[in-house]
Amino acid sequence: MRIDQLEPAPTDAEPLEIPVELLASVQRHQAHLSALITSMRAAGVEGSTIESSVRTLVDSYADELTTVIRGMMLGARNV
Numbered sequence: 001m002r003i004d005q006l007e008p009a010p011t012d013a014e015p016l017e018i019p020v021e022l023l024a025s026v027q028r029h030q031a032h033l034s035a036l037i038t039s040m041r042a043a044g045v046e047g048s049t050i051e052s053s054v055r056t057l058v059d060s061y062a063d064e065l066t067t068v069i070r071g072m073m074l075g076a077r078n079v
Contacts, residue, residue, distance in 0.1 A: 021072050022065070029061045 018026055036057055040050060 019072065022068055025061075025064055025068055029057070029064075032057060032061075 036053055039045075040053065045053070
């Protein structure tokens, strides 16, 4: 689901324009999130295991995004 598909729709939401440098990362993490949800549903996972699994995925994503964004900012300064 994309942000512009949320129901009810956020009042000030606009489709995100993701920089090309981040597209591969965003797509990879969307796939990881989808796989995580599918596997947790299949396994009947509940409670703290869900929290731990999501936290691990989000932390990994945050680390990767931080690295890519820092690189983008350094690249912009060198232009």
